Amino acid sequence: MVRKTSEVEESTQQVALCRKLRDAIILGKLHHGQRITEKFISEMMNVKRGPARESLLILEGQGLVRKVSSLGYFVASHTQDEIQDIYDIRTGLEKLAVIRAVKNATREDIVRLRLACDEMRAAIASGDEDRRVREDIAFHEALVEASGSRIIKHMYNSLPRPFYKTVQLSERKTERVVTQHEELCRAIMEKDMEKAVRTLELHISERDFED
Secondary structure, eight states: OHHHHHHHHHHHHHHHHHHHHHHHHHTTSSOTTOEEOHHHHHHHHTOOHHHHHHHHHHHHHTTSEEEETTTEEEEOOOOHHHHHHHHHHHHHHHHHHHHHHHHHOOHHHHHHHHHHHHHHHHHHHHTOHHHHHHHHHHHHHHHHHHTOOHHHHHHHHHSOOOSOOOOOOOHHHHHHHHHHHHHHHHHHHTTOHHHHHHHHHHHHHHTTOOO
16 A cells, blocks of 8 residues: 555656656746756756656657657757648647537536636736746646547647747737637537637637737
8 A cells, every 4th residue: 555655646747747858848947958857957957867868768759859869868859841731730630629518518628618718818927927827727628628538638639739829929929829728618618619619610720819
């Protein structure tokens, strides 16, 4: 029993470590092309070498770092064409996820979506841009989770993630983004397929543009 509890704790700590490293890469704290070692992770995150080594393998599987023979690991970088491919695939998966979510979303899924909206509003109010981006990510991940499809979730999570960055958006832009999240959540809750798809398409079309 003690051993099982220990294993669960280690697994939880490993997940937390990978999430912190993923956030550091996605938010630009670790730069594309930057060399990243077990020692670097160990010192930066105050963890042992074992979890640091395991996190590199996991991040490699997620396409966030790449291993160069005899040189070690580097934060992954992508060409503009690759980024566009990733973005297009992600967009298609999110549309499919919304269609499935209207049919399959549970009460817990709706709670996660609403919580992500509330947390994003709180981040905007506090001016915390890193938190805003994290909550934006959390909403879209909750959206994929609400699809109830293991295949969609697996494909979405396996995509490289060069598409988030911390930027200062205008008050009007951030309000529009979070309002669209809320409208999408409401459409899924009301099982309004047409509204859900229309809202997502509008959200996608405006996502990369300022006022």
